[in-house]
Every structure is written in C-alpha cells, then in structure tokens.
Amino acid sequence: MLEAVHVPPLSLAAYATHAGDDAIEEIVRLAEPLRGARVLHVNATKFGGGVAEILPTLTALMRDAGLDAEWRIIPGDDAFYSVTKALHNGLQGAEVRLEERMRRTFEDANRHFAEAFEGDYDFVVIHDPQPAAIRRHLPQAGGRWIWRCHIDLTAANPDVWGFLRPSVEAYDAAIFTLADYVQPDLDLDTVAYIPPSIDPLSPKNATLDPHLADDVVYRFGVDPHRPLLLQVSRFDPWKDPIGVIDSYRAVKREIPEVQLALIGSMATDDPEGWKIYKDVLRYAGQDEDLLVLTNLDGVGSLEVNAFQRSSEVVIQKSLREGFGLTVSEALWKGIPVVAGRVGGIPIQLGNTGGRLVTTVDEATAACLELLRDPGLRHSLGLGGRERVRRHFLSTRNLRDYLALFNALQAGDRALVPAGIGMDGVALDHG
Numbered sequence: 001m002l003e004a005v006h007v008p009p010l011s012l013a014a015y016a017t018h019a020g021d022d023a024i025e026e027i028v029r030l031a032e033p034l035r036g037a038r039v040l041h042v043n044a045t046k047f048g049g050g051v052a053e054i055l056p057t058l059t060a061l062m063r064d065a066g067l068d069a070e071w072r073i074i075p076g077d078d079a080f081y082s083v084t085k086a087l088h089n090g091l092q093g094a095e096v097r098l099e100e101r102m103r104r105t106f107e108d109a110n111r112h113f114a115e116a117f118e119g120d121y122d123f124v125v126i127h128d129p130q131p132a133a134i135r136r137h138l139p140q141a142g143g144r145w146i147w148r149c150h151i152d153l154t155a156a157n158p159d160v161w162g163f164l165r166p167s168v169e170a171y172d173a174a175i176f177t178l179a180d181y182v183q184p185d186l187d188l189d190t191v192a193y194i195p196p197s198i199d200p201l202s203p204k205n206a207t208l209d210p211h212l213a214d215d216v217v218y219r220f221g222v223d224p225h226r227p228l229l230l231q232v233s234r235f236d237p238w239k240d241p242i243g244v245i246d247s248y249r250a251v252k253r254e255i256p257e258v259q260l261a262l263i264g265s266m267a268t269d270d271p272e273g274w275k276i277y278k279d280v281l282r283y284a285g286q287d288e289d290l291l292v293l294t295n296l297d298g299v300g301s302l303e304v305n306a307f308q309r310s311s312e313v314v315i316q317k318s319l320r321e322g323f324g325l326t327v328s329e330a331l332w333k334g335i336p337v338v339a340g341r342v343g344g345i346p347i348q349l350g351n352t353g354g355r356l357v358t359t360v361d362e363a364t365a366a367c368l369e370l371l372r373d374p375g376l377r378h379s380l381g382l383g384g385r386e387r388v389r390r391h392f393l394s395t396r397n398l399r400d401y402l403a404l405f406n407a408l409q410a411g412d413r414a415l416v417p418a419g420i421g422m423d424g425v426a427l428d429h430g
C-alpha cells in the first residue's frame with residue numbers, strides 16, 4: 001500500500017472572495033457529473049518543492065467539490081532519488097548519462113511501487129518522472145491514468161526523454177504547464193496544458209499584517225528599515241543561487257544598505273540539496289546582510305509569507321523552471337519580481353509584475369531600477385497580483401482538472417483544457 005498523506009479539509013466557498021462567485025459556480029457545475037469519482041494523486045514527497053505545495057489544496061478542494069480524492073506518496077530511497085534527480089536534470093537539459101545500473105534502479109523501484117499500488121480509482125494522476133513508470137507496470141489497472149509533468153522540458157536531453165517516453169505513452173493523457181514542453185515524438189491522444197497554482201488562503205499566502213511580517217523577519221536578522229532582496233528556492237543549481245549572490249553584491253556597490261535573504265527548504269526527494277546548500281554558504285562568506293536560511297532554521301510557510309511581504313523585490317533567477325510557484329506567491333503579495341526568462345515564469349509576469357532577465361547583469365540592473373522606484377514597484381506589484389488572481393489561484397487549477405476529467409469521461413477532446421499563453425490568451429491544444 002502506498003503511504004497516504006493526511007489532507008486537512010478546505011471549503012471551496014471560502015475561495016469566492018478572491019476567485020469570484022462565477023469561478024466557484026463553474027467548479028460546482030463541472031464537479032456535478034464527477035460526484036463520488038475516486039481520484040488518486042501520487043507523487044514523490046509530502047514536503048519540499050512545488051508539487052507538495054499544490055497537492056494538499058488540490059486534493060482537499062476536490063473533496064469539497066464532491067469527489068473522493070486521495071494523495072499518496074511512493075517509498076523511494078536515496079539511491080532511487082539520486083537516479084531520479086539525474087532524470088530530472090536531464091529532462092531540464094543537462095548532459096547526463098543514464099547508465100544501465102541507473103535505468104535498472106528506476107525500473108525496479110517503479111515495479112515495486114506498482115506492486116504496492118492498491119485500490120480502484122476512476123482517475124489516477126501521477127506527478128513527475130519519479131513514479132511515472134507505475135502505469136507501464138500496471139497496464140490492466142482500471143480508470144483513466146494521467147501523467148502530470150511539472151518540469152521544464154524546453155531543452156530536454158533526448159536520451160533521457162527517450163528513456164521516459166514509453167512510460168509516459170502508457171497513460172491515457174498527460175498534463176503539461178506549457179505547450180512548449182511537449183516533445184514532438186510524444187504519441188498520446190490527450191494532452192492538456194494546465195499551469196499550476198497557489199492557494200490564496202494557505203499560511204504561505206494568506207493576508208499578514210505588515211508589522212507582524214517585519215517582526216518575523218527581524219527575528220531572523222533582517223533590518224526591516226533597509227531594503228531586502230529575497231529568493232525562496234530549493235538549493236538547486238537550476239535556481240542559480242550563486243548568480244543571485246553575484247547580483248546582490250553588484251547591487252550593494254550602488255545601494256550599500258541592501259540586504260539579501262536566500263531561503264531554501266530541504267526536500268526528501270532531493271539528495272543534492274545539502275551539497276548545494278554548503279556551496280552557497282561558502283560562497284556567501286561572512287556578510288551580515290546576506291542571510292542563508294532553511295526550514296531547519298524554523299523558516300516554515302508563515303515565515304516565507306513574512307519574508308515575501310517584507311521584501312522590496314523578490315528574485316527567482318532560475319535557469320530552467322517548470323513554473324516557479326514562488327513567482328506567483330510574491331506577485332500575490334503585491335511584490336514585484338525579477339526572474340529568469342525561462343519556462344513557466346513569463347506567463348506569470350505577463351506584461352506586468354516585474355522584469356524578466358537572463359544574465360546576472362540584467363538581474364542587477366532590474367533590481368536597481370526597482371529599488372530606486374517605489375512607484376514602479378507598487379504598480380508592477382498591483383498588476384502582478386491581479387494577474388495571479390485571474391490565472392494562478394487553486395480554483396483555476398481545480399477547474400482545469402475537472403474539465404479534463406469530464407473530457408476523458410466523455411471521450412471529448414474539445415473539452416481538454418488549453419492553459420493560457422504568454423499574453424493571457426487561450427492556446428490551442430494539439
């Protein structure tokens with residue numbers, strides 16, 4: 001039996017304040033034909049990273065909408081997760097060689113997960129590559145099986161994708177955040193484009209008194225009266241923490257009072273994290289205006305909320321990014337973002353919200369521009385918040401899942417969700 005994750009209840013009605021009554025009514029209408037449907041989400045970890053952030057809310061709201069939803073995790077070990085981290089890196093474009101031993105580790109573990117799989121479901125949603133091969137090992141299992149990819153596949157390493165492809169093609173449908181991520185040789189009838197979402201009512205994103213936010217960051221060593229730059233990310237080279245420090249140092253030459261906080265959590269499925277954390281600490285050196293903090297220092301969701309609200313600018317200088325929830329989290333709080341022009345980040349900013357950058361120099365220039373112009377920060381923040389409200393709240397994500405379930409149930413591809421494009425218009429689905 002795969003381990004079940006406890007999901008505290010949520011009430012859909014409470015989301016009307018932000019999402020609007022129409023959005024809730026649409027969800028109720030889409031949920032009606034799915035009443036009682038048994039839904040299972042499976043992923044690798046209950047803590048750390050974007051997927052573990054999304055699933056509690058999505059599962060709880062599906063339940064409140066009348067579906068019988070569950071969330072379970074796979075029992076991977078370090079050897080398995082170092083293979084899946086290599087898979088992840090390869091899918092994001094790194095030069096990795098998948099040796100025979102690694103392929104076997106992946107296969108054996110997924111066969112083991114498939115053996116542990118119990119129960120009958122109407123819809124099984126398998127998240128990301130780690131458990132992706134379960135379906136291939138359970139071809140007779142009933143229900144519709146959906147693979148949900150959260151990774152930036154724009155420059156996927158062909159060998160690594162070639163290894164994963166047969167597992168993905170065993171599904172009835174796949175969900176990608178962007179149409180750009182779909183590999184040209186993927187042979188699958190139904191492909192939906194559904195961007196992820198943030199929960200506006202969670203401790204991470206709920207309204208917080210600005211004074212309380214300042215009090216919280218003060219206790220971690222931030223001076224709330226001086227400007228703060230922040231990046232919140234797992235310790236991962238794709239998040240470019242070294243580039244963020246370089247940029248902060250360049251900004252500090254112009255604005256000496258600036259501070260930087262790098263906040264990162266350790267995910268159980270990311271064995272590389274500790275090494276990168278130590279590298280970042282070493283690179284940060286002795287600078288009392290540069291804080292490197294983790295969940296192990298007591299930085300949980302509420303503290304992340306406080307840090308995001310107390311920042312002048314939130315940075316997300318990713319080099320690849322499936323979506324980057326931290327961008328929407330900051331924008332939702334009205335904080336402008338300086339972020340990598342990669343993956344799922346541009347659709348979050350649209351033509352408001354902040355600045356897209358590629359190089360350290362561009363990040364520096366954008367931070368300086370925003371730090372020097374409170375009016376600009378305010379207007380970009382406001383625009384970003386409204387964009388997140390319209391496109392990136394949990395209710396929109398839930399609606400898209402329900403639309404996909406209905407489409408699969410009806411066998412009607414015209415109903416498959418098609419996401420939003422860079423300019424906010426609907427994309428065609430292929």
Ligand code: UDP
Nearest residue numbers: 049050053232233234263264265324325326
């Ligand atoms: N996060 C956190 N504490 C940390 C680092 C990250 O709570 O120290 C959260 C962050 O707020 C976001 C999620 O982890 O909700 C990371 O999701 P994102 O999509 O940005 O990146 P991923 O880790 O999935 O690549």
